[in-house]
Amino acid sequence: MCLFASVFGTFLDSFLGSVFEESWWCASKQRVINFKEHACEDCKLARKEKRCVSGHLPTRCGHICGQQVLNGNGINLLSSSITSILVGLGLVHVYLK
Numbered sequence: 001m002c003l004f005a006s007v008f009g010t011f012l013d014s015f016l017g018s019v020f021e022e023s024w025w026c027a028s029k030q031r032v033i034n035f036k037e038h039a040c041e042d043c044k045l046a047r048k049e050k051r052c053v054s055g056h057l058p059t060r061c062g063h064i065c066g067q068q069v070l071n072g073n074g075i076n077l078l079s080s081s082i083t084s085i086l087v088g089l090g091l092v093h094v095y096l097k
Contacts, residue, residue, distance in 0.1 A: 001087060001090060001091065001094075004087070004090075005083055005086075005087045008083060008086070009079060009080065009083040012079045012082060012083060013075065013076065013079040013080075016070075016075045016078060016079050017066070017072070017075050018065055018066055019065075019066055019067070019069075020066060020067065020069040020070045020074075020075060021066050021068065021069070021070060021071065021072065021075055022035060022063070022065075022066045022067060022068040023063070023064040023065050023066050024039070024043060024046075024047075024061070024062070024063055024064060025053050025058055025061060025062055025063075025064055026038065026039070026040055026042075026043050026061050027042065027058060027059055027060050027061045028040050028042065028061070030057065032064065035047070035068075040061065042060070042061040043061040045061075046060065046061040046062045046063070047063070050063070051063065052064070
């Protein structure tokens with residue numbers, strides 16, 4: 001049960017993060033950034049142009065994936081809650097059937 005919870009929880013956290021949290025590439029900093037805290041002027045222009053990037057080390061700033069629905073704390077709360085509920089339901093099914 002612990003193996004399931006750890007693997008499923010890690011997968012769920014990563015999946016929810018890629019869908020519900022916005023990721024941006026900053027070419028001047030050469031890293032993935034949190035837009036609100038670390039955006040340069042080219043990142044702001046890329047947002048206005050709705051520019052997306054892909055590949056390894058893009059030369060321009062742009063959106064990678066996700067939509068800004070939740071922040072990191074909200075995603076962690078959601079994934080841990082879902083994992084806890086599923087583990088609880090599994091324990092009830094195994095021990096109280």
